[in-house]
Amino acid sequence: VESYPNAKVHFGHKLSKCHPEEGVVTVIGPDQVPRDVTYDLIVGCDGAYSTVRAHLMKKPRFDYSQQYIPHGNAFMMIALPNMDKSFTCTLFMPFEEFENLPTNYDVLNFFQKNFPDAIPLMGEQALLRDFFLLPAQPMISVKCSPFHLKSHCVLMGDAAHAIVPFFGQGMNAGFEDCLVFDELMDKFNNDLNDHAISDLSMYNYIEMRAHVNSKWFLFQRLLNRFLHAIMPSTFIPLYTMVAFTRIRYHEAVLRWHWQKKVINKGLFILGSLIAIGSAYLLVHHLSPRPLELWRRPAWTGTTDYWRST
The missing domain is CATH 3.50.50.60 (FAD/NAD(P)-binding domain)
Structure with a gap:
């Protein structure tokens, strides 16, 4: 400058x-x-x-308007990669939960209970040092x-x-x-x-x-990627539109809703066709013998008896 x-x-x-x-x-x-x-x-x-x-x-x-994210009734920790191939971990949790971790013992016990696989990667000393390095910070939306x-x-x-x-x-x-x-x-x-x-x-x-724990959500994400692969200019995943294109944010939201509507209608039509096809095949391949017995005249058996005699 x-x-x-x-x-x-x-x-x-x-x-x-x-x-x-x-x-x-x-x-x-x-x-x-x-x-x-x-x-x-x-x-x-x-x-x-x-x-x-x-x-x-x-x-x-x-x-x-401003809104402080309440962190809900749960917590999560994410790790974002750095250029030097290390990771920056961030723990999102209500302030009350942070206040319940005043000592090294409390922190280690919390991580051993909730994130046991992270401790060997981070190291106990580094974990304790970094955890108390900065106070918990609020997240605000304005x-x-x-x-x-x-x-x-x-x-x-x-x-x-x-x-x-x-x-x-x-x-x-x-x-x-x-x-x-x-x-x-x-x-x-x-x-x-x-x-x-x-x-x-x-x-x-x-x-x-x-949502990442929902199988339906994971299926929709996989379907989005497949549609984007075969129609890259028509179906674009939401994150791709936001992070890697010049599409305006509000236009990305409108397009995202349109794509969801198209996918849901397509899945409904596909499901309906599968149900109709299955019903048709079931009726078509149903054994005809019970129907023939129903249509057979009552005296046929008698005639056959005299003939056999």
């Missing part, structure tokens, strides 16, 4: 107050002295607990609208739409903001896409926690 002649970076400064209408922000530098700075436009990229957004929330007709205040101020990234990490799209959504801002300066209010990725991230958490 500093390579551009019109850009100057100030490290070690914190935004204290924001007054977009007056064109003034108050920042606190390393010397802890507040200073007022004037500007033409402020781009609020100050995270999920945004000071800029906190000021916009005081304005009328500004919609805002939605707001609009993302701007006239021509004075605009929000981007987590300041506009903080999301839970279960789709791995938090930073990418922020970069997408920059791209959309550059392409559609006059139509920046892109709340449909940002709300969509927020909802998708929450859905993916539920999917990772519960």
Whole structure:
């Protein structure tokens, strides 16, 4: 950024107050002295607990909601691969459960009971060191609208739409903001896409926690992959649309619902045809002898008797 002649970076400064209408922000530098700075436009990229957004929330007709993920009634641990072939493990669990693990003994007992296969891979010493290295952190989902205040101020990234990490799209959504801002300066209010990725991230958490244990869900995922393999431009898995294409988030949701509807109708028609075909084969191959006996006249046996005599 500093390579551009019109850009100057100030490290070690914190935004204290924001007054977009007056064109003034108050920042606190390393010397802890507040200073007022004037500007033409402020781009609020100050995270999920945004000071800029906190000021916009005081304005009328500004919609805002935040949700802390409750972690449900269960917990899970995931491991994501790093470039050096190691893994970063994350334990998602209610805060009350973390409070029940104050000692090394409690932690080891918890992992031996719930994740026994992870201990040999991590090592007891590394597990205990890393577990107490950082306190448990809350996960927050934020939605707001609009993302701007006239021509004075605009929000981007987590300041506009903080999301839970279960789709791995938090930073990418922020970069997408920059791209959309550059392409559609006059139509920046892109709340449909940002709300969509927020909802998708929450859905993916539920999917990772519960749906992966469903055989029907695994069958649907396998069917999606098969359809994508034979029709790559028509059927695209949801994660592929979100992570590896330029399809807008809300368009990906609409397309995902359409694909699910098509698949469900196809399975229903296929199941109906199988049921009808099975019924036809059953009737067609039914033994004809009982029917012939039913249609045979009662005197046939008598005639046969006299003939035999």
